Amino acid sequence: MDDLMLNQFLLLGAVLFCIGVYGVIARKNTVLVLMSIELILNAVNINLIAFGAMNGDIAGAVFALFVIAVAAAEVGVGLAMVLIIYRNRSSVDLDDVDSMRG
Amino acid sequence: MVAQNIFFYVIAAVMVAAAVVVVTNRNVVRAALALIVVFAGVAAQYILLAAEFVATTQVLVYIGAIMVLMLFGIMLTRARIGQDPEMTNERWWVGLITALLLAGVMGYALIDHFGSDPLPEDRRLVAVGGSNTATVSDAIFSQYLIPFEVISVLLLSALVGAIVIARKDR
Numbered sequence: 298m299d300d301l302m303l304n305q306f307l308l309l310g311a312v313l314f315c316i317g318v319y320g321v322i323a324r325k326n327t328v329l330v331l332m333s334i335e336l337i338l339n340a341v342n343i344n345l346i347a348f349g350a351m352n353g354d355i356a357g358a359v360f361a362l363f364v365i366a367v368a369a370a371e372v373g374v375g376l377a378m379v380l381i382i383y384r385n386r387s388s389v390d391l392d393d394v395d396s397m398r399g
Numbered sequence: 400m401v402a403q404n405i406f407f408y409v410i411a412a413v414m415v416a417a418a419v420v421v422v423t424n425r426n427v428v429r430a431a432l433a434l435i436v437v438f439a440g441v442a443a444q445y446i447l448l449a450a451e452f453v454a455t456t457q458v459l460v461y462i463g464a465i466m467v468l469m470l471f472g473i474m475l476t477r478a479r480i481g482q483d484p485e486m487t488n489e490r491w492w493v494g495l496i497t498a499l500l501l502a503g504v505m506g507y508a509l510i511d512h513f514g515s516d517p518l519p520e521d522r523r524l525v526a527v528g529g530s531n532t533a534t535v536s537d538a539i540f541s542q543y544l545i546p547f548e549v550i551s552v553l554l555l556s557a558l559v560g561a562i563v564i565a566r567k568d569r
Binding site: 300301302303304305306307308309311312313314315316317318319320321322323324325326327328329331332333335336339342343346347349350351353354355356357358359361362363365366367368369370371372373374376377378379380381383389390392 | 403404407411414415418419421422427430431434437438441444445447448449450452453456457460461464465468469471472473475476477485486487488491493494495497498499501502505506509510513514515516517518519520522524526531534535538539543546547550553554557558560561562564565
C-alpha cells in the first residue's frame with residue numbers, strides 16, 4: 298500500500314467511464330448527454346496519462362492533449378446542433394427528435 | 400508515498416460522487432457544477448501522475464472554456480433552470496445494467512492483467528530542459544508534428560462549422 302499503483306488510476310478511469318455510459322443512455326436532455334460524453338473523454342485521458350507515467354513515455358501526455366482539443370471541437374459543434382434543434386423544435390428532449398425513426 | 404495514496408483516494412471518492420451527481424441530478428445547472436468538480440479532480444490526478452502541463456491545460460480548457468460553453472448551452476436552450484422530473488428516461492435501468500456489466504468486465508480485465516503493478520517512483524518526464532512542459536512541446540513539435548497540424552485544422556473547421564450551423568440568417 299506504500300506505492301501508487303497503476304491499477305488505481307485505471308480502475309478510477311473505468312468507473313468514470315461507466316458512469317458516463319450510464320448518463321449517455323439514461324439522460325433525456327441533450328446538454329446532459331453532452332456532459333456525460335465529456336465524462337467518458339476524461340476517463341480515457343486518465344488512462345493515457347497513467348500509461349504514460351507507467352512506461353516513462355511522453356506520448357501519453359501528447360495524446361491526452363489531442364483528446365482535449367478534439368473534445369473542445371466536439372462541444373462546439375454539439376452545442377451548435379443543440380441550439381438549432383431547440384430553435385426548430387422548441388425542445389431539447391431527445392425523445393422529441395424522432396423524425397428519422399423507421 | 401502514503402500521503403499520495405491518501406490524496407488519491409480522497410480525490411477519487413469526491414470525483415466519483417460528483418460524477419454520480421452529474422448523471423442523476425434533476426437540476427441541469429447543478430449537474431454542470433458537479434461536472435466542474437469532476438474536471439478539477441481529474442486535473443489533481445494528473446498532478447499525482449506528474450503531468451503538470453496536461454493538468455494546467457485541463458483547468459484552462461475544460462473548466463475555463465468547455466464548462467462556460469455548457470452553461471451557455473443550458474441558458475440558451477432554457478432547459479428549465481430548476482427541478483424537472485423529466486430529465487431521465489423511463490427505461491433508465493437499461494443504462495444501469497449496461498454500465499454495471501461494463502464495469503464488471505473492465506474491472507475484471509484490469510485486475511486480472513495489471514494486478515498490483517506499481518508506478519515507477521520517479522514519474523516526472525523531464526527529458527528536455529528539465530521541465531515537463533518543455534518535454535511535451537518538444538515531442539509535439541518533432542515526433543507528433545503532423546497529428547498536431549491535423550488537430551489544428553480539425554479545430555478550425557469545427558469552429559467554423561459550429562458558427563455556420565448556429566447562424567440565424569440562413
